[in-house]
Amino acid sequence: MLTLGNIRNVAPSVHLPEYNPTDIKTGIVHFGVGNFFRAHEALYIEKILKAEPTWGIVGVGLTSGDHSRKKAAMFKAQDCLYSLTECAPTGERSVRIIAALRDYLLAPEDPENVLAYLSNPDIHIVSMTITEGGYNINEATGQFDLNAPAVQNDLKNPEKPETVFGYVVEGLRRRRAAGVKAFTIMSCDNLRHNGDVARKAFLGFAQARDPELAKWIEQNATFPNAMVDRITPTVTTEIAQQLNAASGLEDELPVVAEDFHQWVLEDNFADGRPDLARAGVQFVSDVTDYEHVKIRMLNASHIMLSFPAILLGYEHVDQAVKDPALKNNVENFLTRDVIPTLKAPPGVNLQQYMQSVLSRFSNPAMADQTLRIAGDGCAKIQVFWTETVRNLLLEKKDCSRIAFGMAAYLEMLRGVNALGQTYTTSEPAYTQAQEALIHSDDYAAGLQLPAFDAWRDLDSSALNLKVIELRKIIRNQGVKAALATLPA
Numbered sequence: 001m002l003t004l005g006n007i008r009n010v011a012p013s014v015h016l017p018e019y020n021p022t023d024i025k026t027g028i029v030h031f032g033v034g035n036f037f038r039a040h041e042a043l044y045i046e047k048i049l050k051a052e053p054t055w056g057i058v059g060v061g062l063t064s065g066d067h068s069r070k071k072a073a074m075f076k077a078q079d080c081l082y083s084l085t086e087c088a089p090t091g092e093r094s095v096r097i098i099a100a101l102r103d104y105l106l107a108p109e110d111p112e113n114v115l116a117y118l119s120n121p122d123i124h125i126v127s128m129t130i131t132e133g134g135y136n137i138n139e140a141t142g143q144f145d146l147n148a149p150a151v152q153n154d155l156k157n158p159e160k161p162e163t164v165f166g167y168v169v170e171g172l173r174r175r176r177a178a179g180v181k182a183f184t185i186m187s188c189d190n191l192r193h194n195g196d197v198a199r200k201a202f203l204g205f206a207q208a209r210d211p212e213l214a215k216w217i218e219q220n221a222t223f224p225n226a227m228v229d230r231i232t233p234t235v236t237t238e239i240a241q242q243l244n245a246a247s248g249l250e251d252e253l254p255v256v257a258e259d260f261h262q263w264v265l266e267d268n269f270a271d272g273r274p275d276l277a278r279a280g281v282q283f284v285s286d287v288t289d290y291e292h293v294k295i296r297m298l299n300a301s302h303i304m305l306s307f308p309a310i311l312l313g314y315e316h317v318d319q320a321v322k323d324p325a326l327k328n329n330v331e332n333f334l335t336r337d338v339i340p341t342l343k344a345p346p347g348v349n350l351q352q353y354m355q356s357v358l359s360r361f362s363n364p365a366m367a368d369q370t371l372r373i374a375g376d377g378c379a380k381i382q383v384f385w386t387e388t389v390r391n392l393l394l395e396k397k398d399c400s401r402i403a404f405g406m407a408a409y410l411e412m413l414r415g416v417n418a419l420g421q422t423y424t425t426s427e428p429a430y431t432q433a434q435e436a437l438i439h440s441d442d443y444a445a446g447l448q449l450p451a452f453d454a455w456r457d458l459d460s461s462a463l464n465l466k467v468i469e470l471r472k473i474i475r476n477q478g479v480k481a482a483l484a485t486l487p488a
Helices: 035-039 041-048 066-077 111-119 149-156 164-178 194-209 211-220 237-247 288-312 317-321 324-341 350-361 370-374 377-384 386-394 400-412 432-438 450-455 461-477 479-484
Strands: 026-031 056-061 082-087 093-098 101-106 125-128 184-187 226-229 255-258 262-266 282-284
Touching: 026 041, 026 111, 035 041, 035 082, 035 255, 041 056, 041 093, 056 066, 066 101, 082 237, 093 237, 101 111, 111 164, 125 164, 149 164, 149 194, 164 194, 164 211, 184 194, 194 211, 226 288, 262 288, 288 317, 288 324, 288 350, 288 370, 288 377, 288 386, 288 400, 288 479, 317 324, 317 350, 317 370, 324 350, 324 386, 324 400, 324 479, 377 386, 377 400, 377 450, 386 400, 386 450, 386 461, 400 461, 400 479, 461 479
Parallel strands: 026 056, 026 125, 056 101, 082 255, 125 184, 262 282
Antiparallel strands: 082 093, 226 262
16 A cells, blocks of 8 residues: 555656655645546645645545545545556556645544644645535525525534535634634636635625624635646546556555646735746636636537437547547537637637647546536536527527537436446436426426526527427437537
């Protein structure tokens, strides 16, 4: 097993930390220690720790199931070390040990320890990857949802919180009481204006708990917007074994990622920050154009590709993008529906960016699961497709390709592919009544789902009719037949 005691015994091809991990102090608390965080933010921090050894990370898990407890135990057993394998489309690979994570806490088992870290003046940044749908914003009202049971618990029991909102706000309350500066709250999720979303969520919770505390947080904490980008697939047991066989490590927590990574970040920090520019972070005053390009091109085409791919039986993204019909549809979607209404940031060529996206999707080393990409499609559609759909509707342009994407999504949710194989999708946002809409024999029923709420104020009648038409074709003749009806 990989530990601090044997870290120097690894193969010469494995890159080791350029510092002594035991000398690192912690300056960041991170909620949601998933694969993306471990291959993205943790890597950037890893690269600056030799020069700035006070920015180590404390990871926090919020769930208490068997998987969460096992994960926490493995982190502890491995002294929070893990390996990152980076894979290029050419087949070249590099492996490094990441030691930026210096502690890992399972919040339900020791909430006070988490709160102690959050109130410690040595912590300057609280970051998070809690998924696009994790900010508890009511899509109908656009406000923080105070009615969620876990939120109600945290308002009534602030010393024993369950949510990230409860933890962060209680930590800030203690800092205010002790005369300690507020920390920066830094979202690293794939959301447009993710810092603004985080601000709305945390201030919404704080306002319900204590208006004076909310005012202090608003005046003293900061919420920088960021654009983050890296493909990091799920690591199954089989993939973990393959990674360890290639690296020679005995790592219970390996992670794999493409060789591409990007982080564009607003330079808006409440109490200092590391010099992440030395690790490749691009600091800007406004991330809007960068995030629009990434969300509306890469993320939007990722789900446009994966929804029909699942129906065709493709398990991995690289298999799907090699299907000429699916690739051609994504190219048409980007070229005709997205790029004409995008503003390119300085130095970015949108056609070249599109080719880069398709090249990244084709990387077989990722073995990125189409079901992973399609998971939580309700939130992803609202984040990744909304601006494009609204532009098409407002300008009364052809909506065939987005209608196909919506139809493929609704058919994909039914859980059976063209080969008759069943699979399970992850849609945490849907109620039992909404699940019934998915399985209704009425082709129009699924259009009531909240995935499509963001353009209900516009006339979408023609779009909805096209979705119904394409659903019928997909179900009775197949995905390829539906694609064949789209404009060339």
